[in-house]
Amino acid sequence: MKTIKWPVKKQELQSNHFDSTMWNDFKFRDDDIVISTYAKSGTTWVQQIVSQLIFNGETGLPVAEMSPWVDLRVPPKHVKLPAIEAQNHRRFLKTHLPVENLNFSPKAKYIYIGRDGRDVIWSMYHHHLNANDKFYEALNESPGLVGPKIERPGDSVVEYYHEWLDKDGYPIWSLWDNVNSWWAIKDLPNVLMLHFNNLKKDMPGEIRKIAAFLDIPIDESKWNDILTHCSFEYMKENAAESAPLGGAFWEGGAKTFINKGTNGRWKDLLSEEEAAKYDKIASEKLLPECARWLKTGEY
Template sequence: MAEADLYTMYKGVLVPTLIHPPQSLRRYETFAFRPDDVLIVTYPKSGTTWMQEIVPLIMSGGDPASVETLHNWDRVPWLEEGRSCSLNLDDRPSPRMFTTHFLHHMMPPSFFEVRPKVIYVMRNPKDVFTSAFHYHRMASFLVDPEPQSDFLHKFLHGKVMFGSWFEHIKSWLNDRERIFYISYEEMIKDLGDSVARIALFLEKPLDKGVIKKIAERCGFDNMKKNNMSNYSAVPQEIMDCTKSEFLRKGIAGDWKNQLTAAEAEYFDAVYEDNMKDVDYKFAWA
């Protein structure tokens, strides 16, 4: 199907129409945040599902009940998705946990009024592209990424869902109030330390034993087995896991198996041009 049939242009970025219908986007604009809300913000394919596993475990003091009984899209729902309209989010007890893929300037007015806690997860954009390529192959509501060279050009120039990776990163780095930044690469390197730092930010300090249990439970292989998190419940006509698993490898550097030398060089040139004025030390740099 053509992009016009699959996507909606919303505030300058493309969003998949199937999961972002007009009614959910309208509701998003009037959503009322609370100061103690926790918001996970990511550009797609940057570690969203991983963080949707970690944060509920921290908030519950390590109790696995929610991650064992609730799908991640219900336990830490996307505010902009259609499902949000049926979850009675306004009635959830505090502290509530949410997710969004939107850029900073796309947040609803209440966000800037109350300033909830934000966990911003970032990832090497070459690996984001690689993961996105495989995701687009298996998701029927996204455009076909073949040929790869064309999809790479679209990705680097923001002609994909949720727009430019560069603009997304920069929009959230420009306002650092009550925002905790962490990278996919940091989490791979030392998940226990990452869990401990996130817990401190959330004002939920945990003892070493609980931190260790959360880190073990959120290891990639264990998460992949969790049917509440691995998207195995999604119908095949929506996500065809025979083409690619949703939780695929969970590693850093897989882009080396995806990009040609010429594509990697082109990627680096676009990256340098877009990020030359950004004052932040990225884990992959």
């Protein structure tokens, strides 16, 4: 039998958003679920799906509170970790870290969601443009800031896109490092690779795939409820349950946080040359099959 080589943490990552040391004192349980993305790739959607599977189609679940972003540096460790430890349901946690910055548990289940980086950055621009002063104060003024402060973006999403590409993920973090690290472990038995496109194309099929991976039997009498509660329309209408702090960090509240859930908005604003710039860099930074998967959802 082939011995599995499990990932080992190689370094810490601390920034205006991250404090990877949160994981150093985290106590795993054998049935923990970790939901990971670069960001703006369907994280909240998959958190909602997992909550519906665990709680069998219940309504009114405070998903953002139940599924915290562990490596976000606010609130601090002494506040966050005891709150997670006190949870008595099957835990489903969120990370945006590359694998080499995580404490990886062989017994936990990891779900990684990919999305074309151009769709990601259009969503991220909306996320940062509509964030309010409380959002920027929480990240920039709270103790423990490492590196430069994060600033509100300018008026041009196209300029934001080019700066993000030219500066390897500025003003947040590198897409390529994140995707490469998870692609490298995609064949581990406790890792499931999902893609935003496939969730859009066949949500019922993808939910059943997630359920099987998590060893959660589906109660068919609740199946229609689960599908309804995982729809974009339901999540938009009940956005306060999914948005961090009920949407308090965004102008317009939680419904601003749950934005459009659509792909291809960049096609109306980027020239062919500008769009191709992303493909060229992706081909340089990623393996061909990884670049194809990230763009299309196809292996």
